[in-house]
Amino acid sequence: xxxxxxxxxxxxxxxxxxxxxxxxxxxxxxxxxxxxxxxxxxxxxxxxxxxxxxxxxxxxxxxxxxxxxxxxxxxxxxxxxxxxxxxxxxxxxxxxxxxxxxxxxxxxxxxxxxxxxxxxxxxxxxxxxxxxxxxxxxxxxxxxxxxxxxxxxxxxxxxxxxxxxxxxxxxxxxxxxxxxxxxxxxxxxxxxxxxxxxxxxxxxxxxxxxxxxxxxxxxxxxxxxxxxx
Amino acid sequence: xxxxxxxxxxxxxxxxxxxxxxxxxxxxxxxxxxxxxxxxxxxxxxxxxxxxxxxxxxxxxxxxxxxxxxxxxxxxxxxxxxxxxxxxxxxxxxxxxxxxxxxxxxxxxxxxxxxxxxxxxxxxxxxxxxxxxxxxxxxxxxxxxxxxxxxxxxxxxxxxxxxxxxxxxxxxxxxxxxxxxxxxxxxxxxxxxxxxxxxxxxxxxxxxxxxxxxxxxxxxxxxxxxxxxxxxxxxxxxxxxxxxxxxxxxxxxxxxxxxxxxxxxxxxxxxxxxxxxxxxxxxxxxxxxxxxxxxxxxxxxxxxxxxxxxxxxxxxxxxxxxxxxxxxxxxxxxxxxxxxxxxxxxxxxxxxxxxxxxxxxxxxxxxxxxxxxxxxxxxxxxxxxxxxxxxxxxxxxxxxxxxxxx
Numbered sequence: 291x292x293x294x295x296x297x298x299x300x301x302x303x304x305x306x307x308x309x310x311x312x313x314x315x316x317x318x319x320x321x322x323x324x325x326x327x328x329x330x331x332x333x334x335x336x337x338x339x340x341x342x343x344x345x346x347x348x349x350x351x352x353x354x355x356x357x358x359x360x361x362x363x364x365x366x367x368x369x370x371x372x373x374x375x376x377x378x379x380x381x382x383x384x385x386x387x388x389x390x391x392x393x394x395x396x397x398x399x400x401x402x403x404x405x406x407x408x409x410x411x412x413x414x415x416x417x418x419x420x421x422x423x424x425x426x427x428x429x430x431x432x433x434x435x436x437x438x439x440x441x442x443x444x445x446x447x448x449x450x451x452x453x454x455x456x457x458x459x460x461x462x463x464x465x466x467x468x469x470x471x472x473x474x475x476x477x478x479x480x481x482x483x484x485x486x487x488x489x490x491x492x493x494x495x496x497x498x499x500x501x502x503x504x505x506x507x508x509x510x511x512x513x514x515x516x517x518x519x
Numbered sequence: 520x521x522x523x524x525x526x527x528x529x530x531x532x533x534x535x536x537x538x539x540x541x542x543x544x545x546x547x548x549x550x551x552x553x554x555x556x557x558x559x560x561x562x563x564x565x566x567x568x569x570x571x572x573x574x575x576x577x578x579x580x581x582x583x584x585x586x587x588x589x590x591x592x593x594x595x596x597x598x599x600x601x602x603x604x605x606x607x608x609x610x611x612x613x614x615x616x617x618x619x620x621x622x623x624x625x626x627x628x629x630x631x632x633x634x635x636x637x638x639x640x641x642x643x644x645x646x647x648x649x650x651x652x653x654x655x656x657x658x659x660x661x662x663x664x665x666x667x668x669x670x671x672x673x674x675x676x677x678x679x680x681x682x683x684x685x686x687x688x689x690x691x692x693x694x695x696x697x698x699x700x701x702x703x704x705x706x707x708x709x710x711x712x713x714x715x716x717x718x719x720x721x722x723x724x725x726x727x728x729x730x731x732x733x734x735x736x737x738x739x740x741x742x743x744x745x746x747x748x749x750x751x752x753x754x755x756x757x758x759x760x761x762x763x764x765x766x767x768x769x770x771x772x773x774x775x776x777x778x779x780x781x782x783x784x785x786x787x788x789x790x791x792x793x794x795x796x797x798x799x800x801x802x803x804x805x806x807x808x809x810x811x812x813x814x815x816x817x818x819x820x821x822x823x824x825x826x827x828x829x830x831x832x833x834x835x836x837x838x839x840x841x842x843x844x845x846x847x848x849x850x851x852x853x854x855x856x857x858x859x860x861x862x863x864x865x866x867x868x869x870x871x872x873x874x875x876x877x878x879x880x881x882x883x884x885x886x887x888x889x890x891x892x893x894x895x896x897x898x899x900x901x902x903x904x905x906x907x908x909x910x911x912x913x914x915x916x917x918x919x920x921x922x923x924x925x
Contacts, residue, residue, distance in 0.1 A: 390528045
């Protein structure tokens, strides 16, 4: 199986000297193409830091991170932006949508940064919204949507560049169980189509959608179990 | 980058913060408004003066007596004969003018008032376009040749000396500069605001009056329209200086002026003056620009989390810079457009107020095209210059820090 993500002895230290704080104390983790992985752990365990490093939003202090064959250490700011644009789709717990543009424009935005022609963007964004069942909300503004609808728009946007990796950070954290299940079903479908899905969650129920669970405690992986079988 | 989508995003955020947007733009609106108003008013004045000067004839040079206490006048028919003998190319002809300030006395009351007396020939009076209220508005060849003491007076004089009845004044005598003149016509005062007394008399009559010091005040030199005024002026100056024994134009007892030269120097002066005043007004644009920078820094702080989100979607640093530059330029250009509108209104109001006074000539109203173009370019530049620092600051935020910000 081809590895899409390969972390070797990743450490992340915030601050310097006496006040230095080591959030990640040597993480080694490999994720194959097409996997669905839940990363779990209590608050302060370092799972968010790991998530940021995986998404190229932050850089490790030491260790090697290979994403889709690229060594993160050798990427400049523009190249990291390009990878975030084409290879990673983000879904956050909250504040997923830009508030002053419409739902359609939010879904179009990654294509804007990706340099896709304006003529194609609209069509693709509408198709993306249709997949999450929100075609009729295209011209609404984010404030006019419910929490569940916002997360589904975020899913449509995360998929719009057809990225190899979907990174979802507590994607259902603010949702009730019914809408949570809708969003998780969407993510499961996406995974079935071949995208690698990485979930960060503290909920066992949400984690149960994934076949593999990685548990982090105090900056190290304490458990990595595959419950497919 | 999709400028259209960002532009609409900017417009929506402006609409959401109407008061803030308006207050931010006020500096730009006033600065640009002042520049456009000043430049448009200056253009209007220049155009009005130019068209007036052109009406009186740009193809003329005036040879005037420089007051040096010389009596009688040093300009007379012999001066004209001397000039004619020079046979200067491009000159169509010479004509003496008499225009004196003396006193008119009312025969009945004995009241004395200052009066301007102009000398005319049977030909030159036709150019005056007088509006005749009574009598005639012309002088005959005979009256000029025989130095008849006849005058055409303006309505102001009739109002004072003849109870405002023009018909009653015809045939009456008036004492001008000690000599008695017969009134043969009355013309309407061109300006209702002027209360000057004006009289028009045959030029040859005036030349021999004691108050005129025997001669002309000035000699008009008419040129071919295609003629070179500068060259003619040089030639006449050289010949006159030589014949009168002066080494230096500044010390001579005469002077030469050409309306074209004067008009050009007036235009240059107006241009320079309007640019200087507009530049002073433009200082307020710097203040406006600082206001823009201030509000853009606030905006960047407010939207830190959005910036993080945009970075996570793949926005490069330059995309973030562009986003905020578009926002600041939209603010300044919008302010600039409103300022241009304000400036045009102010200039229009200024010219209208000037024209409310019923004088001649009416001022033309011109909008300064240069002023508008310069203003809009300056608006863009202000948006660019004062938006760049906040925009760069936004782009330098680390994505993870920005996302974490509440």
